[in-house]
Amino acid sequence: MATKTKKLYKQLLDEKKEEDKDLNKLLTLKNSKTLPKVGDLIEGTVISASKSEVMVDVNGLTVGIIRGFELQDESDETKGVKTGDIVSATVVELDNENNQVELSFRASGHKKAWAKLEDFVKSGEVVDALILEANKGGLMVKVGGVKGFLPVSQLSSEHYPRVEGGSKTKILEKLQEIVGKVLKVKVIDATETEEKLIVSEKETVKEEQEKIVSKYKVGDSIKGKISGVVSFGAFVEFDDGLEGLIHISEIAWKRIDNPSEYLTVGQAVEAKIIDINNSKISLSMKQLDNDPWKGVEEKYKVGQKVRGTILKTNPFGAFVELDAQIHGLAHISELSKGMVKDINEIVTIGDKYDFKIVSIDGKNHRLGLSIKALSEPETPKETKKEEKKEEVKKEKKEEPKEEVK
Numbered sequence: 001m002a003t004k005t006k007k008l009y010k011q012l013l014d015e016k017k018e019e020d021k022d023l024n025k026l027l028t029l030k031n032s033k034t035l036p037k038v039g040d041l042i043e044g045t046v047i048s049a050s051k052s053e054v055m056v057d058v059n060g061l062t063v064g065i066i067r068g069f070e071l072q073d074e075s076d077e078t079k080g081v082k083t084g085d086i087v088s089a090t091v092v093e094l095d096n097e098n099n100q101v102e103l104s105f106r107a108s109g110h111k112k113a114w115a116k117l118e119d120f121v122k123s124g125e126v127v128d129a130l131i132l133e134a135n136k137g138g139l140m141v142k143v144g145g146v147k148g149f150l151p152v153s154q155l156s157s158e159h160y161p162r163v164e165g166g167s168k169t170k171i172l173e174k175l176q177e178i179v180g181k182v183l184k185v186k187v188i189d190a191t192e193t194e195e196k197l198i199v200s201e202k203e204t205v206k207e208e209q210e211k212i213v214s215k216y217k218v219g220d221s222i223k224g225k226i227s228g229v230v231s232f233g234a235f236v237e238f239d240d241g242l243e244g245l246i247h248i249s250e251i252a253w254k255r256i257d258n259p260s261e262y263l264t265v266g267q268a269v270e271a272k273i274i275d276i277n278n279s280k281i282s283l284s285m286k287q288l289d290n291d292p293w294k295g296v297e298e299k300y301k302v303g304q305k306v307r308g309t310i311l312k313t314n315p316f317g318a319f320v321e322l323d324a325q326i327h328g329l330a331h332i333s334e335l336s337k338g339m340v341k342d343i344n345e346i347v348t349i350g351d352k353y354d355f356k357i358v359s360i361d362g363k364n365h366r367l368g369l370s371i372k373a374l375s376e377p378e379t380p381k382e383t384k385k386e387e388k389k390e391e392v393k394k395e396k397k398e399e400p401k402e403e404v405k
Contacts, residue, residue, distance in 0.1 A: 036091045036101065041108055046085045054081060056089065056103060064089065064101040073109035074145030075116065088112075113146050117190035117197060126204050129185040134175035136168045141199060143187065148197025150185065156201045157243045159183070162228025162235060209279040212242055216281075218273055221288065226267045234263045236271060236283055244281035246271055253286050253293065253365075255319060255327045257312060292325035296362040300326070304357045305374065310350060313343045320355065320369055327367075330355060334370035346371075 036042050036058065044056035044064055053067040066089055073079065078087055093102035120127060120143075129141040129150065138151040152161065152175070161174035189198035216222070224238030233247040246269075248259050256262055263269070275282035300306065300322070308320035308328065317331040335346045347353060359368035 036094070038091050038094060040091045041088055042091060042103070043086055043088050044103075046081055046083050046087055048083055049081050049085075054078075054087075054105075056087060058101055058103075062099075062101055064091075064103040065096070065098075066103045066105050070102075070104035070106050072145075073105040074113035075109040076145050077109065077112065078105045109145065111192075113144055114190060114192035117143065117146060117187055118192075120187040121190050124186055124203075126184050126186055127199075128182050129199055129201075131179050131181050131183060134172060134179055136172050139175060139178060141183075141185070143185070143197065143199060146197055148187075148199055150183070150199050150201065154188070154198075154200035154202050156205055157227070157235075157237075157241070159201065160228075162230055206279050209242060212239060213276060213279055213281065215239075216273055216276065218276060220273045221270060222273060222283070223268070223270050226263050226265050226269060229260045229263055229265060231259070234259050236269060242281065244271070244273070244283040246283045246285055250274070250282075250284035250286055253289065253291060253325050254321075255311065293362045293365045296326060296367070297360055300357055300360060300367065302357055302360055305354060306357060306369070307352055307354050308369070309352050310347045313347065313349060315343070318343060318347050320353075322367070328355070328357070328369040329367070330369040330371065334358065334368070334372055337372050337375070 042058060042064070044058045047055040047057050047063065049055075052071075053065055054071065056064040056066065058064045070092065071078075081087055087105070088108050089103035089105055090107035091101060092104045092107065096102050119125075127143055129143050129148070131150075132140045132142055132147070134140070138149055138154070141148050141150050152171070155161075159178055161171045163170040163174060183201050184204050185199040185201050186203040187197070188200045188203060189196060191197075222236070222238045222244070224236040224244075226234050227237040227243060228235040231248075233245055233251070236244050236246060238244070246263075248256055251259060251262055269285060270288060271283035271285050272287045273281060274284045274287060306322055308322045311319045311321050311327065313319075315332070317329050318335070320328045320330055322328055330347075332340050332343055335343065340346055353371065354374060355369040355371055356373040357367065358370045358373055359366070361367070
């Protein structure tokens with residue numbers, strides 16, 4: 001009996017020694033490989049992969065699992081991952097209900113995606129942007145796995161929404177036509193802390209346009225066609241895709257309230273380059289014509305009675321057409337001796353009225369008119385000034401010429 005007990009004791013002792021050896025081996029293995037901590041970025045080999053979860057061997061120590069929301073990867077590096085692939089993931093939990101390490105592609109992919117976007121900002125590399133949706137300010141896009149914004153102002157001339165009257169509803173309709181397309185863009189701002197991604201389509205053609213623009217200088221005349229009419233002016237396309245803007249104030253010397261009444265898409269025009277700012281070109285049609293305000297003081301005089309047509313009214317006065325080029329302003333205070341509450345009760349758009357010129361400023365293209373001054377007698381001071389001017393003119397006219405000897 002004692003012999004059997006001794007044999008059993010020896011057997012148990014041997015088994016304990018083997019267990020200790022195995023434990024020492026495991027501890028040695030663990031000490032030789034860094035155990036992961038929450039937040040660590042680890043590499044592992046994919047054991048199995050499906051749409052709902054991915055199992056990963058973590059350093060031969062344990063098994064990690066990526067599932068649900070954590071499978072989303074903004075960097076797109078784990079798209080189509082399969083058994084045997086080496087992947088990177090972030091540790092989010094050391095021990096789940098199945099004694100597995102919870103891992104995340106989402107957390108690691110987020111950092112990689114934004115790091116790549118920051119590199120794009122520095123390099124100026126042209127990348128693809130999928131257009132997801134449109135709003136009145138621009139387009140929501142996706143670059144890789146990150147969502148961003150493409151402002152209307154950063155669209156190329158090909159996609160810029162030129163809408164007559166500047167209707168926001170029509171602009172949105174134009175932008176919606178681009179949804180679903182892939183545009184070539186440059187990343188101009190990528191700020192991870194603010195989740196801010198801004199891209200530009202215009203920047204992709206800027207360098208090429210600047211080369212073409214370099215052929216031109218301020219003062220040159222160009223010939224082109226109207227490519228778009230908006231509330232603030234008209235776009236002109238010329239020289240293999242270049243485009244310039246004629247601001248509403250540069251269309252003609254006379255006052256224009258609606259460019260579409262003066263210009264139409266497809267109309268051939270000639271314009272003068274008045275400013276070049278990088279690839280942005282400002283044009284003028286009116287500067288190719290003589291300024292009708294030069295010498296306006298010779299054509300019209302202060303105190304002169306004139307007849308003009310009411311073009312437009314607003315709360316502070318009425319704009320009056322004296323001739324095809326010269327327009328004046330009759331301030332509300334000059335329309336009647338009494339207080340005027342509603343200008344349209346005094347004058348009607350399209351009707352003709354008599355006015356008296358009360359001021360002329362040719363340099364700044366201003367001419368003041370008055371209805372009430374018509375019934376006001378000239379002051380003695382004004383009469384004397386006019387008489388003196390007439391005397392000076394008469395003296396000059398009657399002055400005898402010196403004989404040539």
